[in-house]
Amino acid sequence: MGRPLLTQKDKELLSNTTPNLDESAFTKPDRHRLFPAVGATHPPRLLLLYGSVRERSYSRLLTFEAARLLQKMGAETRIFDPQGLPQPDGAPEDHPKVQELRELVQWAEGMVWTSPERHGAMSSILKSQIDWIPLSIGAVRPTQGKTLAVMQVCGGSQSFNAVNQMRVLGRWMRMLTIPNQSSVAKAFMEFDDNNRMKPSSYYERVVDVMEELVKFTLLTRDSKDYLTDRYSERRESAEELSKRVNQRSI
Numbered sequence: 705m706g707r708p709l710l711t712q713k714d715k716e717l718l719s720n721t722t723p724n725l726d727e728s729a730f731t732k733p734d735r736h737r738l739f740p741a742v743g744a745t746h747p748p749r750l751l752l753l754y755g756s757v758r759e760r761s762y763s764r765l766l767t768f769e770a771a772r773l774l775q776k777m778g779a780e781t782r783i784f785d786p787q788g789l790p791q792p793d794g795a796p797e798d799h800p801k802v803q804e805l806r807e808l809v810q811w812a813e814g815m816v817w818t819s820p821e822r823h824g825a826m827s828s829i830l831k832s833q834i835d836w837i838p839l840s841i842g843a844v845r846p847t848q849g850k851t852l853a854v855m856q857v858c859g860g861s862q863s864f865n866a867v868n869q870m871r872v873l874g875r876w877m878r879m880l881t882i883p884n885q886s887s888v889a890k891a892f893m894e895f896d897d898n899n900r901m902k903p904s905s906y907y908e909r910v911v912d913v914m915e916e917l918v919k920f921t922l923l924t925r926d927s928k929d930y931l932t933d934r935y936s937e938r939r940e941s942a943e944e945l946s947k948r949v950n951q952r953s954i
Contacts, residue, residue, distance in 0.1 A: 729939035743926040748779040748918055751812035755819035755830030757787050760899075762857040762891035763818045763827075766910070769901045770816055770855070773914040779921075784808055784833065792835040802836050806846065809837050814851035814921040815879070816914075819866045820891075821858050826866040834873055847877040849928030853917040855886040855910070862889035878932060880924055884909075884916045 752774075754767040771781045789801040797803075809815075817834070819826040839845060852874040856866035867885045874881040888894055888906045901907050924931060 726935075726939045729935055731935075731938075737930045738927050740926050746780075748774075748921040748925070749811055749813045750774055750779050750781050750816065750917070750921065751808050751814075752781060752783045752816040753818070753830060753833050754783075754786070755817075755827035755833075757829060761820075762888075762895065763820045763830075765895050765899050766855060766857055766886075766888060766891070766901070767816065767818045768899075769907075770818070770910060770914055773911055774816075774918065777915065777918045779918055782808055782811070786829050786833055789832060789836065792832055805833060805836055806838075806841065809846045810841065812850060813925045814853075814917060815847075816853045816855065816917065817870050817874075818855040818857070819870065821856055821863055821866045824863075824865050826856070826869045830870075831873075834877070837877070839877070845878065847879050849924070849932040850879050851917055851921045851924060852877075852879040852881045853885070853913050854881065855888070855913065857888045857891035859892070860890060862887050880920065880928075880931070882913070882916050882920050884913045886910050886913045 752767045752771055754761065754763040756763045767783060771783055774781050784805055789805065790799055795802065817830060819830040822828075837847060839847075852870075854867045854870040854874065856864070856870075864885075864887055867887055871881050871885075886906070886909045888910075894902055894904060894906055896902055901910070
């Protein structure tokens with residue numbers, strides 16, 4: 705006879721007991737909270753960032769093209785101009801450009817990041833914008849649970865280094881990065897003399913990405929707080945509250 709599929713010890717290990725679980729902070733996922741009965745009716749609010757300040761910046765032109773598409777899809781868009789934004793930690797947080805960026809991030813329900821690829825990486829200009837966005841402002845996490853689409857423009861053949869890096873940053877900022885993305889090869893050939901993107905498979909991909917972003921934003925914006933609600937943070941908050949309540953003196 706062969707070895708039993710599960711030994712008694714295995715069965716004990718697999719028993720439905722969780723002695724290390726804090727039951728007071730544990731909740732079962734609730735599908736009803738994922739789909740609230742009453743949802744927001746205003747247009748999706750989307751902020752677009754680009755990563756170059758060149759006079760003819762292809763990441764900016766691609767951003768403008770994306771904004772037109774988003775508006776046509778019913779979204780409200782705002783574009784941040786990085787011109788004049790200081791280097792991270794190179795100015796106080798009350799710098800006007802820093803405040804402008806942070807207010808836009810708090811306003812937005814989703815974002816589009818578009819960067820040129822430079823030396824095999826996203827540009828420092830886009831990274832500086834992201835670095836000025838704190839993980840929390842007071843008790844508010846300005847990016848948590850918000851949607852994100854990433855795009856890049858290439859000076860040569862198609863690459864995905866910049867979008868891959870931006871995906872890592874999006875996850876670090878606790879954003880919901882959509883599956884689709886855009887990488888435009890030889891971007892200098894993809895825009896006409898009027899700075900409009902030419903018809904191509906690259907343009908169609910941009911349409912796809914923006915369409916997906918709007919759908920994901922509509923799908924998640926009413927439940928983003930629940931989607932990002934975490935057991936470990938509920939437990940930590942409960943411990944902190946207990947310490948405050950039970951402290952001997954104030």
